[in-house]
Structures are given as C-alpha cells and as structure tokens.
Amino acid sequence: MKIVFATNNPNKLKEVQSLIPKKIQLLSLEAIGCTEDVPETQSTIEGNAKQKADYIKTHYGYDCFADDTGLEVEALHGEPGIYSARYAGKQRDANDNMDKLLNNLEDKPNRNAQFKTVIALHLSGKTKTFTGICKGAITTAKRGKDGFGYDPIFKAEGFDQTFAEISLAEKNEVGHRGKAVRQLVAYLTKL
Template sequence: MKIVFATNNQNKIKEVKALIPSSIELLSLEDINCLEDIPETSDTIEGNAKQKVLYIKENYGYDCFADDTGLEVETLNGEPGVYSARYAGPAKDANANMEKLLNALENKENRNAQFKTVIALELNGTLKTFTGICKGRIIDQKKGDKGFGYDPIFLPDGYTQTFAELPLSEKNNIGHRGKAVQQLIKFLNS
C-alpha cells in the first residue's frame, strides 16, 4: 500500500516512518511534487488535519493522511493549542515559542499540559480521524537535544526525562503522535 503523509516536516516523517510496517510505503508531499504550504486556517487541531487531507485529495488526487498537533496547557486555558507552531509569531521558531510559553508560566504552580495529535485519513472517499494524547507537565528550563518543537520542556507523566531526552523509540511508544499512528495502522491493517 502507498499512502501520502501530508507533511514536509522531516521530524514528523522520521517519527512516523519508525512506526509504520514495511508493507505501507509512505510518500511525502515532496514525493508528489506538492511544494506549496497547505492552508491551516481552522481554529481546531482536528479541523487543520482534515483541511490538509482534503486539500491533497482535491488538488493531487491521492489518498492520504495528515496530522495536526498542539500543546495544551491547563492553566493557560488550552493555549497554545492549535496555534502551537506559531505561538510566538509566523516564523514558527521553536525556541521563541518555548520562551514565550515559559514566560507565560512564570510563577504558575499548575504546569499540567498535554500534547494532542489528530490524524485525519482520506481513504477511498471516506474521512476518518484518530486522536492521541500524552499528558505531562511543562518544566521551567529546556533539557535534551532530541526531538523538536516543545519537546525540551515537556515532561511526560511518569518520566524523569523530557521528550527531548528520550530515545525516539520510547517517545513513539508513549507519545501523542505514536498513539494516533498506532490507531491509524490498526485501521489500515483491518
């Protein structure tokens, strides 16, 4: 089976390729010559994931899946949420995003947060979604050099290492994207 993963984010591609069985060939947007930025104008994580797959189906004709992920911080009423990648501005600068979040949480006791990934799948004319959540908390300084985005400040529940300190295999096992991808694989194999 060949399926398009509607992203150009090489970190996401690496994470997902590590999870899917060899019977599924993953194509990137670059592989289908989609070089433009796909609009993400929904005000929900699920809406953005759906918007991406429908864009690829309508403009390129491929069955595909896409994800959108947000970091939801309890004391900030779910922020940055759907705006996680652009929290500190349109440049999508991970360090600036983390600094803005750490500043917003300064002197806050409640640092509970969760990563939420929604995968939308467009397959044979049917649209389906899969959701993965990983609960944890935001620590007060960056730790680790693996991962991407908010990984250096996110400490998953039950762990003493941030996502940026954990090996990819462990992050995929407990993480939000890994959980959503496992649901996707189970559906594709059924």
C-alpha cells in the same frame, strides 16, 4: 499500499515512518510535488487535520493522511493549542515558542499540559480520524538535545526526562503521535 503523509516536517516524517509497517509506503509532500503551504485555517486540531488531508486529495488526487498537533497548557486555558507551531510568530521558531511559553508560565504553579494529535485519513472517498493524547507537564527550563518542537520542555506523566531526553522509541511508545499512528496502522492493516 502507497499513501501520502501530508507534512513538510522532516522530524514528523521520521517519527511516523518508524511506526509504519514496511508494507505501507509513505510518500512525502515533496515526493508528490507539493511545495506550497497546505492550509490550516480551522479552529480545532481535528479541523486542521481534516482540512490538510482533504486539500491533498482534492488538489493532488492521492489517498493520504494528515496530522495536526497542539500543546494544550492547563494554566493558559489550552494555549498554545492550534497555534503551537507559530505561538511566538509567523517565523515558526521552536526556541522562540518555548521561550514564550516558559515566560507565560513563569508565575504559575500549575504546569499541567497535554499534547494532542489528530490524524485525518482520506481514503477511498471517506475521512476517518484517530486521536492520541499524552498528558504531562511543562518543565521550568529546556532540557535535552533530541526531538523537536516543544520536546525540550515537555515531560510525559511517569517520566523525569523531557521528550528531548528520551529515545525516539520511548517517545513513540508514550507520545501523542505514536498513539494516533498506532490506531491508523491498526485500521489500515484491517483493510
């Protein structure tokens, strides 16, 4: 089976490829000639995932799946949420985003947060979604060199290390994207 993963993020592609069985070949947006920014204009994480999957199917004709992920911080009423990638501005800089989040939490004792990923699969004319949530907390400083996005300031429940301090295998085991991808893989392997 060949299927498009609607992302231009090489880190997401690597993370998801490590969870997909060899019999499912992932194609990137680059591989299908999609170089434009895929729209994300919905008001929910689920809506953005569906919009991206529908866009690829409509404009390129491929069965595909797309994900949208947001970091939801309790003390900030769910921020940055759907704006996670561009929290500090259109430049989509991870360090700027983390700095802004740490600054906004500076005087807040509640550091509870969760990562939420929704994957929308557009296959054979139907759309199905899969959701993965990882609860945890925001640290007071960046730690670790691996991972991407907010990984240096997020530690999952039961961990003392941030996502940037643990291995990709550990992150995939407990993380939001890994949980959603495993649901997707289970669904695809039943077909």
